[in-house]
Amino acid sequence: MNYVFKFPDIGEGLEEGKIIEWYVEKGQSISSGDALVKMETDKVVTDIPSPKSGIIVQRFGAIGDTVKVGNALVEIETEAGEATMASASEPAKANSTEAIDEKGFGVVGTIEVAGDGAYLPSSNEGIAIEQIVQTKSQKVLATPVARAMAKERGIDINLVTGTGPAGRVTSKDIEKHRSGSEAVGLVQTPKMQDAAPQTEHEFVPLTQIRKTIAKNMLRSKQNAAHMSVMDEIEVSELVTTRARINAKLQGTKLSYLPFIIKAISIALKKHPVLNAELDFDNERIIYKKSINIGLAMDTDDGLVVPVVRDADRKSLIQLADEIALFADKAKSRKLSLDDMRDGTFTITSYGSIGGYFAVPVINYPQSAIFGVGRISDKPVIKDNAVVPGKVMPISMSVDHRIVDGGEVARFLNFVLEMLAEPMLLLAYEGGER
Amino acid sequence: MNYDLVIIGSGPAGYVAAIKAGQTGLKTLVIDRKYIGGMCLNWGCIPTKSILESAKLFKRIKHGASEFGISGFDPDGLVFDWAQAVKRSKSIVQKLGRGIEYLWKKNGVEYLQAEARIVSPTEVEADNRIISAKNIIIATGSKPRQQNSFSDAMELEDFFSLEQLPEKPLLFGRGAIILEFAQFFSMLGKKPIIVSTGLPLIPKLDDYLEAYINKRLKKDKISIIPQEELGTIDGKLYHKDQPLDYDRAINCNLREAVLPDMNIELELRDGYIKTDEHYRSSVPGIYAAGDVNGISYLAHAASAQGVAIINHINGVVSEPQTNYPINIYSDPEIAQLGLTEAELKAAGREYQIKEMGLNANGKAMTEGASEGFIRLLFETKYRQVLGVQIVAANATDLISEAGVLLELEGTVYDLARTVHAHPTIAEVFMDVSQEGLD
Numbered sequence: 001m002n003y004v005f006k007f008p009d010i011g012e013g014l015e016e017g018k019i020i021e022w023y024v025e026k027g028q029s030i031s032s033g034d035a036l037v038k039m040e041t042d043k044v045v046t047d048i049p050s051p052k053s054g055i056i057v058q059r060f061g062a063i064g065d066t067v068k069v070g071n072a073l074v075e076i077e078t079e080a081g082e083a084t085m086a087s088a089s090e091p092a093k094a095n096s097t098e099a100i101d102e103k104g105f106g107v108v109g110t111i112e113v114a115g116d117g118a119y120l121p122s123s124n125e126g127i128a129i130e131q132i133v134q135t136k137s138q139k140v141l142a143t144p145v146a147r148a149m150a151k152e153r154g155i156d157i158n159l160v161t162g163t164g165p166a167g168r169v170t171s172k173d174i175e176k177h178r179s180g181s182e183a184v185g186l187v188q189t190p191k192m193q194d195a196a197p198q199t200e201h202e203f204v205p206l207t208q209i210r211k212t213i214a215k216n217m218l219r220s221k222q223n224a225a226h227m228s229v230m231d232e233i234e235v236s237e238l239v240t241t242r243a244r245i246n247a248k249l250q251g252t253k254l255s256y257l258p259f260i261i262k263a264i265s266i267a268l269k270k271h272p273v274l275n276a277e278l279d280f281d282n283e284r285i286i287y288k289k290s291i292n293i294g295l296a297m298d299t300d301d302g303l304v305v306p307v308v309r310d311a312d313r314k315s316l317i318q319l320a321d322e323i324a325l326f327a328d329k330a331k332s333r334k335l336s337l338d339d340m341r342d343g344t345f346t347i348t349s350y351g352s353i354g355g356y357f358a359v360p361v362i363n364y365p366q367s368a369i370f371g372v373g374r375i376s377d378k379p380v381i382k383d384n385a386v387v388p389g390k391v392m393p394i395s396m397s398v399d400h401r402i403v404d405g406g407e408v409a410r411f412l413n414f415v416l417e418m419l420a421e422p423m424l425l426l427a428y429e430g431g432e433r
Numbered sequence: 434m435n436y437d438l439v440i441i442g443s444g445p446a447g448y449v450a451a452i453k454a455g456q457t458g459l460k461t462l463v464i465d466r467k468y469i470g471g472m473c474l475n476w477g478c479i480p481t482k483s484i485l486e487s488a489k490l491f492k493r494i495k496h497g498a499s500e501f502g503i504s505g506f507d508p509d510g511l512v513f514d515w516a517q518a519v520k521r522s523k524s525i526v527q528k529l530g531r532g533i534e535y536l537w538k539k540n541g542v543e544y545l546q547a548e549a550r551i552v553s554p555t556e557v558e559a560d561n562r563i564i565s566a567k568n569i570i571i572a573t574g575s576k577p578r579q580q581n582s583f584s585d586a587m588e589l590e591d592f593f594s595l596e597q598l599p600e601k602p603l604l605f606g607r608g609a610i611i612l613e614f615a616q617f618f619s620m621l622g623k624k625p626i627i628v629s630t631g632l633p634l635i636p637k638l639d640d641y642l643e644a645y646i647n648k649r650l651k652k653d654k655i656s657i658i659p660q661e662e663l664g665t666i667d668g669k670l671y672h673k674d675q676p677l678d679y680d681r682a683i684n685c686n687l688r689e690a691v692l693p694d695m696n697i698e699l700e701l702r703d704g705y706i707k708t709d710e711h712y713r714s715s716v717p718g719i720y721a722a723g724d725v726n727g728i729s730y731l732a733h734a735a736s737a738q739g740v741a742i743i744n745h746i747n748g749v750v751s752e753p754q755t756n757y758p759i760n761i762y763s764d765p766e767i768a769q770l771g772l773t774e775a776e777l778k779a780a781g782r783e784y785q786i787k788e789m790g791l792n793a794n795g796k797a798m799t800e801g802a803s804e805g806f807i808r809l810l811f812e813t814k815y816r817q818v819l820g821v822q823i824v825a826a827n828a829t830d831l832i833s834e835a836g837v838l839l840e841l842e843g844t845v846y847d848l849a850r851t852v853h854a855h856p857t858i859a860e861v862f863m864d865v866s867q868e869g870l871d
């Protein structure tokens with residue numbers, strides 16, 4: 001039997017993607033893990049690998065087409081042994097999580113496999129799909145009114161989570177389902193408007209990225225015990241050091257961020273609990289071996305957090321180059337899922353836009369986030385005299401469930417010491433005594 | 434003694450919750466000061482339906498048998514044997530009571546016959562013992578409100594111990610029970626009077642059904658006297674210069690909560706235990722189900738609430754059910770489900786109503802039961818059926834089809850395409866829905 005591979009949930013709360021490029025042709029033989037298609041979502045551009053080896057019998061969707069999670073991407077004629085297995089186990093696995101072996105599948109470790117009912121039985125996806133539907137799909141459970149409402153509103157009922165008995169989709173579920181993707185171009189009349197037609201509110205459906213941000217923020221606030229610390233540090237030394245270095249540099253100039261990343265990377269080695277995550281279900285703490293620093297970046301669409309991998313092993317220039325590259329990609333929405341994965345600690349330099357102190361929200365399940373405010377000219381006391389200084393405000397939030405107050409204080413002291421006296425970065429780089 | 438759950442009251446709220454609790458592995462104790470099954474089983478739903486059936490059969494034989502071709506007896510010599518009717522009802526009640534006990538036992542539910550008192554949010558005192566419970570369900574039911582006009586009025590619980598039926602009973606109160614009792618007497622050739630304590634006679638019914646009931650009572654020659662038209666002269670009750678002529682007053686008043694004695698402060702709402710959408714009271718760990726929370730006065734609603742509570746205790750998420758059929762076992766029966774016309778109007782919904790009588794229905798004719806109708810109320814956009822009202826000899830069973838339809842958010846289209854067997858009274862459902870197609 002043939003295996004129909006459906007666009008999997010690649011995490012990040014994305015519900016649909018656009019086909020950018022097909023890597024496979026009909027009739028081509030592929031191995032599991034080979035990239036099938038390049039997809040662009042609201043947030044990333046990513047390659048979707050094949051879960052099975054075999055021959056591509058059918059490809060669904062042309063370049064530029066939008067594909068929803070759960071819709072068929074390719075039909076693969078699998079090798080005999082595997083095929084029988086797939087067909088035997090498939091009905092029971094509908095809507096379950098299929099464990100995927102590592103090869104080529106860094107995506108999220110496991111991929112949510114959409115159930116068999118997960119693609120649209122009623123047309124607009126081409127004849128090919130309909131043929132498969134006839135043999136494979138079962139109609140999603142829904143009440144007659146829910147079906148009528150979904151049809152009217154252009155909502156794919158197969159994508160609506162049913163809350164009725166046995167997962168039946170009810171009219172309420174359709175009411176609740178106002179996903180951005182479905183709503184685009186549709187003037188949905190919200191209930192409130194019925195009541196007060198003269199309302200001055202505008203109702204804008206959430207974009208995928210906004211939904212993802214909202215979900216992640218809420219998850220963090222609901223799961224982590226946020227505790228925040230704020231401090232100020234005099235950085236005249238850093239300001240001059242940076243200026244001196246930049247005067248000598250060709251190409252990319254250094255911002256303050258590489259220095260901060262460097263200082264934090266060094267300090268994380270000494271305070272590994274800030275580079276860890278709490279695995280409460282299994283009653284353990286997971287200490288991360290790599291130091292991968294996420295950088296919160298503001299874009300027109302919303303917040304994205306690309307990750308500088310192995311930051312502790314990179315030079316200031318390498319860090320600066322990487323930051324510049326990420327900034328470019330973020331602006332043009334070219335960040336790939338790979339760019340944003342595996343962060344272990346996050347820095348947000350909100351001061352680049354404005355703001356002195358802030359209470360940053362932890363990038364859950366990480367255990368800490370470091371925020372940098374705007375450096376400003378302030379009077380400071382040096383050698384018993386008031387003199388002009390350059391003051392950098394910093395704000396840090398930690399998950400108090402695993403990070404104690406003393407630990408943060410010691411970590412911060414160390415980081416701030418290095419920022420106050422950047423030559424110390426040289427002294428501590430690569431390990432302490 | 435420690436329990437996961439102590440349930441006070443073994444009526445339809447309590448006993449159904451107990452079975453479900455046992456099935457899902459909760460260590461459960463039910464405490465009732467009287468009999469297993471509560472009001473519903475011992476004096477309410479079941480025994481009243483049993484004697485009503487006796488009365489309906491009596492009337493049928495007396496007034497209808499000859500038309501059906503049955504003769505050889507003197508209709509005027511027919512006698513209603515009240516003692517036998519009660520005996521029959523008691524044996525049904527006993528059988529059902531044993532059924533509950535069996536189900537409890539099978540599911541490991543313990544039972545204690547005693548008065549229960551709540552001493553703390555996790556402790557109940559009964560039979561001179563303190564019983565600890567992680568959760569408590571109060572399912573102590575309701576009783577008719579007291580009234581002052583008829584000091585000698587009897588309570589329904591004592592009705593079944595009467596040796597002889599009154600000839601001119603006066604039924605005081607409001608609600609479905611009063612209609613059932615009035616017709617019970619009238620079918621046996623007695624002369625009942627209803628003194629209504631308010632209007633409409635049956636709360637929550639659609640005006641259309643209320644109008645039908647008034648018409649029907651007139652036909653049965655049962656008069657309804659509004660309470661405020663009563664006066665007293667020399668200590669005797671009068672209605673418009675006529676002394677009230679009755680030999681027994683029966684209290685069928687609207688009901689009020691029966692609250693157990695307790696040491697804790699529970700928030701009340703109009704005298705009933707105030708609950709949230711999961712039937713939780715204001716005290717964590719204490720729930721209230723059935724009549725005592727004032728949400729409805731129906732056995733099936735009480736049971737549904739009981740099950741919902743067990744689901745909630747077990748962390749099972751379930752949408753609360755709100756569609757409870759209102760069934761009246763009158764002659765003919767009356768049933769209503771979902772929204773009334775007034776409610777549709779109030780909600781500002783666009784709706785249509787289609788009604789079809791039973792008088793052209795073959796099965797109804799053969800049964801000599803063609804009085805009645807089925808009425809569909811549906812919104813006009815998707816034609817979702819939102820309310821169903823039935824008057825028919827078997828309305829209380831017919832309404833179940835509407836129950837499934839409403840639960841599944843069905844439309845008139847779904848009803849119209851469902852093939853109904855012929856001949857059945859239920860065919861009227863299909864016929865009336867055809868009328869509702871555009």
Ligand SMILES: Cc1cc2nc3c(=O)[nH]c(=O)nc-3n(C[C@H](O)[C@H](O)[C@H](O)COP(=O)(O)OP(=O)(O)OC[C@H]3O[C@@H](n4cnc5c(N)ncnc54)[C@H](O)[C@@H]3O)c2cc1C
Pocket residue numbers: 441442443444445446447464465466467468470471472473474476477478479481547548549550572573574575589610691692693694722723724725729730731732733734735760762
């Ligand atoms: C005449 C009549 C006819 C009816 N017919 C119908 C019908 O046809 N259909 C319908 O749906 N409904 C009918 N009802 C209504 C129905 O009986 C009630 O809605 C239903 O019984 C409510 O169930 P419950 O579990 O809440 O309480 P109940 O059935 O009243 O049970 C409460 C129990 O709690 C016990 N109790 C109270 N206090 C304590 C205490 N402190 N300690 C220990 N035990 C205590 C009582 O002894 C009782 O057994 C009828 C009612 C009457 C009166």
